Amino acid sequence: GAVVSQHPSWVICKSGTSVKIECRSLDFQATTMFWYRQFPKQSLMLMATSNEGSKATYEQGVEKDKFLINHASLTLSTLTVTSAHPEDSSFYICSARDRQGIYEQYFGPGTRLTVT
Amino acid sequence: KQEVTQIPAALSVPEGENLVLNCSFTDSAIYNLQWFRQDPGKGLTSLLLIQSSQREQTSGRLNASLDKSSGRSTLYIAASQPGDSATYLCAVSLAYAASKLTFGTGTRLQVTL
Numbered sequence: 001g002a003v004v005s006q007h008p009s010w011v012i013c014k015s016g017t018s019v020k021i022e023c024r025s026l027d028f029q030a031t032t033m034f035w036y037r038q039f040p041k042q043s044l045m046l047m048a049t050s051n052e053g054s055k056a057t058y059e060q061g062v063e064k065d066k067f068l069i070n071h072a073s074l075t076l077s078t079l080t081v082t083s084a085h086p087e088d089s090s091f092y093i094c095s096a097r098d099r100q101g102i103y104e105q106y107f108g109p110g111t112r113l114t115v116t
Numbered sequence: 117k118q119e120v121t122q123i124p125a126a127l128s129v130p131e132g133e134n135l136v137l138n139c140s141f142t143d144s145a146i147y148n149l150q151w152f153r154q155d156p157g158k159g160l161t162s163l164l165l166i167q168s169s170q171r172e173q174t175s176g177r178l179n180a181s182l183d184k185s186s187g188r189s190t191l192y193i194a195a196s197q198p199g200d201s202a203t204y205l206c207a208v209s210l211a212y213a214a215s216k217l218t219f220g221t222g223t224r225l226q227v228t229l
Binding site for chain 1: 150
């Protein structure tokens with residue numbers, strides 16, 4: 001149980017284009033999902049918290065117009081990187097909290113984004 | 117602002133050794149602490165979760181302890197195996213923001229034959 005998937009697992013895009021990453025909770029309902037980014041050999045940094053049916057809450061320093069988050073259902077959240085630049089290349093990981101859980105987060109396998 | 121530090125940053129041990137990974141945090145008002153494993157290029161696998169009211173949790177060869185007052189947690193791995201090679205991350209959530217995790221810097225473990 002408690003499986004979270006991400007799609008795609010890796011993506012290469014050209015500078016200036018937009019990329020959408022999906023995060024799904026497969027066997028539970030997630031009222032809250034989280035988006036993290038991880039640079040090589042560094043730890044995870046929380047980008048934003050996504051609540052179903054409401055606007056995402058972004059961490060300080062994260063541009064909300066650049067990283068668009070939509071949490072349209074209890075099992076799906078999407079992160080769209082708009083007008084991507086090479087410095088946006090990173091490993092993006094989502095997590096989901098079971099609505100009946102004890103604040104434990106279940107993590108997806110991550111998406112490797114490379115912007116050329 | 118919560119800061120989480122892990123020592124050592126990297127560790128190499130021969131197979132069979134018992135080892136201890138350390139995690140320290142600056143704000144002791146935590147809700148829970150989790151230990152994760154991350155293989156290269158992969159997501160996170162949750163290993164153990166300790167609630168703030170607990171002192172330790174065990175799963176197989178893994179034992180995690182929590183000393184909230186001193187801001188420390190340790191992950192003990194018994195009889196290490198090459199398959200244990202990975203990066204180990206600890207993460208804490210604060211009591212007033214229980215759903216937000218702050219991650220440590222990680223310990224890269226290599227277990228050699």
